[in-house]
Amino acid sequence: MEQKNTTFKRYFKLYRLLIGQFLKAIMQSKVDFFMGLFGFFFSQVMGIAFLYLVFQQIPTLDGWTFDQLIFIYGFAQIPRGIDHLLTDNIWMIAWRIVIKGEFDRYMLRPMNLFFQVIAEKLQPDALGELLVGSILIILSISKGIVIIDIWHVVLFLISIIAGALIYTSIKLFFASFAFWIKISGPFLQVAYDMAEFAKYPTEIYTKIIRFLITWVIPFAFVAYLPASYFLKADVSATVIGIECIIAILFWCISYAFFNKGTSIYESSGN
Amino acid sequence: MIQVSHISKEFISPKKYPGLRGAIKGLFSNEKVKKMAVDDISFHINKGEIVGYIGSNGAGKSTTIKMMTGILTPTNGECIVNGVNPSKYRKENAQNIGVVFGQRTQLWWDLPLSESFSILKEIYNVSDEDYKNRMNFLNEVLDLEEFFHRPVRTLSLGQRMRGDLGAALLHNPKVLYLDEPTIGLDLVVKDKIRKAIKTINDNYETTIILTTHDIDDIEELCSRIIVIDEGKKIYDGSLKELKEKYGSKRKIRMEVKHSKELASFSTAEKLNCSSNDCLTEYDADNHLLTISFDKHKIETPQVISSVMEFTDVFDVQIQETELSEIVKQIYNHEVSEELV
Numbered sequence: 073m074e075q076k077n078t079t080f081k082r083y084f085k086l087y088r089l090l091i092g093q094f095l096k097a098i099m100q101s102k103v104d105f106f107m108g109l110f111g112f113f114f115s116q117v118m119g120i121a122f123l124y125l126v127f128q129q130i131p132t133l134d135g136w137t138f139d140q141l142i143f144i145y146g147f148a149q150i151p152r153g154i155d156h157l158l159t160d161n162i163w164m165i166a167w168r169i170v171i172k173g174e175f176d177r178y179m180l181r182p183m184n185l186f187f188q189v190i191a192e193k194l195q196p197d198a199l200g201e202l203l204v205g206s207i208l209i210i211l212s213i214s215k216g217i218v219i220i221d222i223w224h225v226v227l228f229l230i231s232i233i234a235g236a237l238i239y240t241s242i243k244l245f246f247a248s249f250a251f252w253i254k255i256s257g258p259f260l261q262v263a264y265d266m267a268e269f270a271k272y273p274t275e276i277y278t279k280i281i282r283f284l285i286t287w288v289i290p291f292a293f294v295a296y297l298p299a300s301y302f303l304k305a306d307v308s309a310t311v312i313g314i315e316c317i318i319a320i321l322f323w324c325i326s327y328a329f330f331n332k333g334t335s336i337y338e339s340s341g342n
Numbered sequence: 343m344i345q346v347s348h349i350s351k352e353f354i355s356p357k358k359y360p361g362l363r364g365a366i367k368g369l370f371s372n373e374k375v376k377k378m379a380v381d382d383i384s385f386h387i388n389k390g391e392i393v394g395y396i397g398s399n400g401a402g403k404s405t406t407i408k409m410m411t412g413i414l415t416p417t418n419g420e421c422i423v424n425g426v427n428p429s430k431y432r433k434e435n436a437q438n439i440g441v442v443f444g445q446r447t448q449l450w451w452d453l454p455l456s457e458s459f460s461i462l463k464e465i466y467n468v469s470d471e472d473y474k475n476r477m478n479f480l481n482e483v484l485d486l487e488e489f490f491h492r493p494v495r496t497l498s499l500g501q502r503m504r505g506d507l508g509a510a511l512l513h514n515p516k517v518l519y520l521d522e523p524t525i526g527l528d529l530v531v532k533d534k535i536r537k538a539i540k541t542i543n544d545n546y547e548t549t550i551i552l553t554t555h556d557i558d559d560i561e562e563l564c565s566r567i568i569v570i571d572e573g574k575k576i577y578d579g580s581l582k583e584l585k586e587k588y589g590s591k592r593k594i595r596m597e598v599k600h601s602k603e604l605a606s607f608s609t610a611e612k613l614n615c616s617s618n619d620c621l622t623e624y625d626a627d628n629h630l631l632t633i634s635f636d637k638h639k640i641e642t643p644q645v646i647s648s649v650m651e652f653t654d655v656f657d658v659q660i661q662e663t664e665l666s667e668i669v670k671q672i673y674n675h676e677v678s679e680e681l682v
Contacts, residue, residue, distance in 0.1 A: 082467070089464055097452040177448055179413040181465055182436040335429070338353060339413050 083187060090191040098196070105196055112200025119271075120145065120208070134275045139217050140303050141272070146208025147302070148271045148295030151235025153201035159240045160195035166247040167257040173340030185334055186244070186327065218302050227312045228302060234312075234319035235294035239267070241322035242289060244330050251333030263289055270295040290318050343517065343549045344387040344410065349419035350573075351380040351405050379405040381573035382419070389516075390547040392539075394554065394564035394581075398673040402573040403553040407519050410551070411441055424516050437466065440510030444522035447506055449494045455505045456490050459512060466513035473512070479545070480508045483538040500531035507535065511542060518542070520552045524559055536562050557666040569672055576672065581665070588668045592637040593661040594645055599654035600629045609633050612648040613640060620645075 098105055123145060127138040136144075169175050169189075178188045212218050246263045249256035266284070270291035274282045286292040293315045301307045357373035358364065380402040387393055397403050408414040410421050412428030412435045420427055428435040441448070449458045463473050481487050484504040489497055497505060503523065510518060520539070524532045540563060542548050554560060560567060560581065567584065569577035577584060598604065610620040620635040633645055642660065649655060 086464055089461055093450065093453055093457060093461065100452075173446075176408070176413050176443070176446075179432065180411060180436055180439075180441050180448065182433045183465060184433075335415055337414070339408055 083184070086183065087187075087191050091194055094193055108197040109200055112197045113203065114200075116149070116200055116204035120204075134273055136273050137217075139212065139215055142208055143212035143218060143303060144273065144296055144299040145271050146205045146212065147299040148267075149201045149205030149208070150232050151239055151294050152267065153198045153205055154232065154236040155239035155243070156195050156201060157198035158194065158236075159190045159243065160198070161189050161193040162240070162243045162247045163257070163260065164193075165189060165256075166250050166260045167255060170250040170337070171254040171340070175334075175337055176339055179334070179337070186330060219305060223309070224302060227309060231298040231301075231312050231315055234316045235298065237319040237323055238290060238294045238315075241319070241326040242291075245322070245326040248326070248330045248333040251337055267291045267294070272296070273300075290322070293318050343389040343391075344385075344421065344423050344551075346383060346385050346406075346410070346421040347419050348382050348384050349380060349406070349409055349416040349421055350378060350382050351402075351409060351414060352417040353377045353379055378573050380409070380416075380570075383570065383573075383575045384419075385568055385575065385578055387549060387551065389549055390543065391566060392543055392550040392552065392564050394552050394560040394567040395570070396553065396555075396560065396567060396669065397570040401570050403570060404521060405573075406570070407521055407551065407553060411439060411519055412436065437513070438516050440513070440515035440518045442503075442506050442510045442518075442520050442523050444503065444520075444525040447494065447502055449502070449505055449509055451495050452493055454491050454493050455486065455497070458494065458505070458509060462509055462512050468513050472514070476512055476514065480511060483541045484508050484534075500527050500534075503527060503531070503535060504538070507538060511548075514546065515548065517549045517551070520550065520554075522554055523552065524554065524556050532556070532558070539563060557664065557669060561665055569669075571672065584668060585663075585665060588663075588671070590636050590638050591634055591663045591667075592642065593632065593634045593663070594642065595659040595661065596631045596633075596646075596649060596655050597657040598629055598631050598649065599656070600626070601653055604631065604653065607631070607649075607652060609635070609645055609648055612652075613644060615640065 120142070123138070123141060127133075127141070131138070133141060165175075178185050181188065209218075213220065218224075242263055243260060246260040247256055249259055266289050269277065269281065269285050274286065274292050274296055277285075282292075286297075293311075297311050298315055301309065301311050354374050354376050356368065357371060357375045359367050359371075383402075383406060395403055395406065405414065409416050410423055410428060412432040415429040420429075423435055424438045426435045426438065449455065450461065453461075459477070462468075468476070477486075484507060486504060486508050489501045489505070494502060494505065507520075507523065523539070524535055527535065536559065539550065539552075543550055550563075552559065552563060564581060566579065567577070567581055568575060604624050605626060607622060607624065608617070609622045610617045613620065619639050620633065623632045623634075624630070625632070631649065633649075635645060646655070646658060
């Protein structure tokens with residue numbers, strides 16, 4: 073236990089140090105920083121405007137009101153934003169780090185490999201998602217459509233963490249293909265884009281897509297399904313339980329796959 | 343310190359065909375090409391040795407180093423570095439070794455060198471006291487102070503290399519791998535780097551494995567060399583031995599008084615030996631006569647006097663075979679059969 077504790081402390085300290093250095097480096101180009109933030113914020117606003125336009129035509133969607141959909145939309149942004157903020161460097165594994173042999177550098181240092189990947193970068197663009205998500209959730213709460221009691225608040229926090237972990241696991245899984253095929257960016261992009269479906273109630277899709285985003289690439293469990301628990305009293309808390317199980321399961325699979333990938337890593341010639 | 347036993351590394355890649363048609367064909371074919379980058383290599387390196395690991399481009403040098411550092415997992419065989427198997431216990435191994443790749447920096451590009459060092463201090467868990475002592479030593483041998491606070495991307499190649507070397511040594515590794523540490527550097531900086539390597543080896547008994555194409559690196563640093571070619575080890579022994587065995591050629595260069603007959607002049611004929619043992623070349627434009635001969639078979643004065651009998655000699659230069667020539671021969675597969 074003592075050993076575990078010191079390891080955790082050491083990694084925590086290293087994380088602060090590495091991210092601190094990263095922030096120092098990006099602050100040097102403030103323009104990039106704010107443009108990225110603004111860009112993401114803008115695309116979020118467009119997403120909501122789109123929802124609004126759709127609802128001018130149809131007042132309810134499969135039994136969901138506009139206000140409820142706004143909550144689902146906002147709720148979906150939070151785990152996505154957390155994952156985007158913390159683990160964005162996984163994309164670089166898929167596109168560049170493996171094929172260019174830059175993974176060598178991680179292999180040479182006495183630290184956990186996954187830790188090194190994510191400790192290299194924070195993605196400030198994600199603040200746009202977190203901001204919009206928070207605003208929409210607060211708005212929904214003020215309208216009184218969200219169930220609030222101690223259970224729901226605790227499960228809300230757990231659900232967000234589990235949702236972010238599902239995002240990270242899916243990214244890590246598809247990025248790890250790069251160890252075999254060198255560039256896995258296109259696959260990762262397709263898988264990640266599936267998350268777009270999860271912003272809306274899954275009932276509106278055909279059976280195949282519904283099955284796909286619920287059980288194969290389980291983005292439905294990061295947004296729509298848990299969000300419904302917070303909106304409807306008749307939805308059981310089991311849905312959050314399943315979300316957590318999926319998160320842990322997917323994480324274990326992805327992490328094992330990533331480890332397998334690093335063991336067959338081929339570097340690149342000089 | 344390092345025990346490498348029968349390691350091999352095989353790379354499998356899809357077969358490629360030339361041209362656009364080939365590219366399309368490649369999409370539908372399932373053929374694979376196997377390449378043995380390293381083929382059954384074994385050696386043992388003792389503590390404190392400096393070993394030169396040489397071979398032509400693509401011979402498998404970097405692949406071997408990458409297996410010893412834990413970047414690559416061997417297809418067959420295993421290596422043990424300081425009691426640890428690098429591919430199984432990567433983190434433990436990483437704590438014991440330092441690595442410098444001449445082609446690629448391990449430093450943080452946008453950060454001042456000083457910050458890179460303070461990050462590395464934490465990564466390798468170096469205590470404050472050790473850090474202080476270590477920095478004093480590194481400053482002394484590498485003169486890091488003059489550019490210590492500048493971002494790495496603004497450093498010259500020579501400064502960056504000194505920075506990289508310092509960074510690899512901060513945690514006092516028992517084994518240091520240097521992959522072409524002097525590549526692209528000017529002579530003064532090369533010299534500085536070599537001196538630093540030597541000092542580190544003397545003071546800390548650091549075991550050093552060095553790959554290089556620079557013959558001077560080997561001559562000045564390495565007591566032992568391992569030569570590999572096409573993934574196989576073809577020589578392992580002392581530098582002196584290699585030179586004695588294959589450096590038997592001596593070259594004499596003479597500036598002579600020009601005469602037409604010199605073009606057909608042959609020292610071999612004069613001394614009654616085969617032209618294999620004694621080769622004469624005449625450069626009519628510069629009036630230079632070059633004679634290469636086996637020094638174990640022919641005496642130098644014999645050669646000079648045979649020429650002096652024929653024409654006037656103004657200047658004489660005697661050259662021993664340089665290591666670079668032996669290496670060149672090895673690269674061209676000229677001596678590889680004899681060595682095996």
